[in-house]
Amino acid sequence: MSKEQELSEIMDEFANAKKNASIFVKNASENGDIVIGSFCQYAPMEIINAPGFYNVLLCGFNYDPPIPLAETELPANLCPLIKSSYGNILGKTCPFAFYSDIIVGETTCDGKKKMYEMLGKLKDMHVIHLPNVPDKERSLSSWQAELELFKDALEKRFNVTITDEDLRKSIHTLNIERSQTARMYELGKYDPPAMTGLQMRSVLTAEYFMLDKKNKIEKTERMLQIMEENWKEGKGPYKKDEHPVRILVSGAGLDGVIDKTIKTIEDLGAAIVCYEGCCGILNMRRPIDESDPDPMHAIADKYLEVPCAVMSPNTRRFEQFMDTVKEWNVDGVISITVHACDPFDIESKKLEDICEENEVPFLHVRTDYAPGDEGQLRTRIEAFIEMLENR
Amino acid sequence: MYYLGIDMGSTSTKVIVLNENKEIHYKKVVPTGWNCLDTANGILEELKNNGIERDDFKCVATGYGRISVPYMDKTITEISCHGKGACYLFNEKNFTVIDIGGQDTKVIEIENGAVKNFNMNDKCSAGTGKFLEIMANTLGVDINSLCELARSSKNHISISSMCTVFAESEVVSLIGRGTSKEDIAYGVVDSITNKVRGQMGKITGTNNVVRLTGGLCEIPFILDSLSEKLGTEVKSDPLGRYAGALGASLFACNIK
Known part of the structure; x- marks a missing residue:
């Protein structure tokens, strides 16, 4: 099988993870799992x-x-x-x-x-x-x-009985998955990026639905490998001399609005190089401490670091935000929040202030799962990208 | 070669044709109607009658109907076009443009002749031309008369509902209570300019040069009310409503 074909099959598996998972779960449940x-x-x-x-x-x-x-x-x-x-x-x-x-x-x-x-x-x-x-x-x-x-x-x-040994094993496995996600985000650092933001989204969703972890980890490993090689050979998602504007997407609840936000951003020619906020890069960079003699302590210690807007003050998120912007060489930040998600909506203003202070262009869009605002969202996003392209 | 800019807004479509010297050769406003494609084709027909054939021009389309212009060479958003057009029209490089359109109100901050930041109203029609139109209908007058009535209001009232539908019932109950037309009209205009002030607050630019474009820029009382709210004289231009189309035609000049 050619590398292109292999990659396309892996990406299909990620994209179909949720659909396939329903059959997997049905069988597992009937099996007594x-x-x-x-x-x-x-x-x-x-x-x-x-x-x-x-x-x-x-x-x-x-x-x-x-x-x-x-x-x-x-x-x-x-x-x-x-x-x-x-x-x-x-x-x-x-x-x-x-x-x-x-x-x-x-x-x-x-x-x-x-x-x-x-x-x-x-x-x-x-x-x-x-x-x-x-x-x-x-x-x-x-x-x-x-x-x-x-x-x-x-x-x-x-x-x-859940033993410490059981916990250590699952910590180890999920640490691998976590580090793979962090490596996936690294692909966005390349210029031009070695992976699109839409592809990243599909892998992130698969994290929750590819329930055979061994398979998921193997496939992700292979995906990372092929994408990296492709990039070196100039066969990534962008042409070698293409330099799309680089967007950091921030926010929560994005999976319900992918078409009118994420996909629109990339359809309009910009590249999403990283995600921040719920399920973003921040939480992926540090693994759970496998040397901790108390695995429950290690788990609690790590999960307290989730930079969710429900925490107050959510200091970790804001401390690391500009580092992400700089490391990924971001041209502009788009904050996406869904209707009535007050914690993330309010924190968006803080991000805006940080961006203003650092002269990073910033756009906040509010949307909903309900259809009807596609045109208006597109105009805002398109105008923002035009603005970045003219800088 | 001519350079055609079409700004297809939710209410009206503005057309500007520039000649080789970037001078306005032709301009027109037509109602957008319900079929953007028909409107676009009508414009093409009209241009032909004026001796301009399709091969004679480059075209940039903007506005919400921008993708429905079958013969455009390129689409650019109304934000960029209004920015560009306003720079040309007002001969300014660092200023803020307010465009009150039929369904969108935009505040655009311009720095060194380029868009630096912008803000658009949310999905609803509060603070837009549509709001004014519906309230004028409820009062049985046209938009221009509504604004002139507002000027002679003795008791300034405020309309608290942001939602157009709720505001309409509020106006109806004010009529029922015997509130004068002038005072209600004042409340209506006040509601719009307040909303625009809120949007301005989100744009943190420090310059206080503010210019109004869009369909309402020809109404003196809107300019006065905005100037009062913003604490700086808001000016416009007789061609203000063409700013988007003008910007589009200027962008068309760059098409090779």
Whole structure:
């Protein structure tokens, strides 16, 4: 098989990961395997995977049918991710929730917290309560205790023992995955980039849906290798003498608005070189400390670093933001937030201030899963790119 | 060779043709109507009647209907075009352009003749020409008369609803309460210029040279109200509504 063909097959597998995962999960569940549904990266996958359980993502990314259905119970003026997730479970249009033995909720905002209380009537739930302050001295011990509670709950519910050895193994595996993601972002540093932002998105989504981790890690390794070689041979996604404007995309809930934001940015000729914010680069750069004698401590220590806007103050995010802009040689920042995601929307202003101080062009777009604003978004994005190209 | 700029907005389409010396050879405003393609073809027909054939010009299209002009050589957003056109029109290099359009209100910060930053209103029509149009209809007057009525208001009231639909019911209940037409008209204009001031606040440029373009720039009371809100004299130009089309035609000059 040629390298081009191999890469295209791997990328197809990533792109189809979610579709294929529903069959995988169905078979696994019928096989008696345990499936855990969760919503965000605060659900410690290391603990879930340690006893061999599968973790699936339950975040809704579509508008119709889940959102109109969810709005029969939830306020319309709520974040679309919460409505879509709830509506998909309520209407049984999410196979992953259907096959989940238990759903793990992480209290990443008030809207989600309250939605979990309603979800508890539909499915077995375990809610992990996050600390408010991401400061290790103030929050680490209580956060570790919260994760211990989660581990105990899994052990009791499924009658298993999660040993330190199990945890160490899953930490090791997921550290590999984490470092691969960081290496993937490195491909965006190249000039021209060795990977497009849309391709990155597809790999990021696959992280939650390629449940055979060994396969996922092998395929990612091969992808990174081929992309790097291709770039050296001038066969990357951009021609050698092409220098598209370099965009850093920041924000949360992006998977529900990929076509009208991410895809539009790249269709208009710009290159997304890195992502920042929810599921962005920041959290991928440091692995979990494998030398820590207490693996639960190591996990808690790492997860407290997730730079989520729900944390206050979210100092880590802002401290590292300009480093990312400089390291990836970014021409402009586009912050994308979804309707009613107040934490990220408000933090966007802080990013804007940092950008202004450093003379980095900045655009904030607010959108929703609902269609209708494609034209206006496109005009804003297009004007921003024209502005960058003229600098 | 001629250079054609077409600014196809949500309400009206503005056309500018420049000659080789970058002088305005032809200009026209037509209603955009419901079919952008028909409007675009009508313009082509009109140009032919004026002796300009397709091979005689380069064309840049802008505005929300920019992709519906089948014979354009290039599309450029209205932000860049308004910036370019305003620089030419006002002979300024460092200033802020406000464009109040039919469905969008844009604030564009220009530095050294190039767009440095911009801001557009959200999806809804608050603070746009559409808002003014609907309120004028509710009061049974045209936009120009509404603005003149506003000038003679004795008791300044404010309309608190941002949403056009809610604001309309607010206006209807003001009419019901016997509030004078002049005062309601003042409230309507005040609502728009307040919204524009809010948008200006998001653009942090330090210069206080402000110019208004777009369909409302010919209305003196809008300029007065904006000047008062922004604390600086907001000026316009008789060709202000052509700024986008003019910018597009100037960009067309660069097409090889």
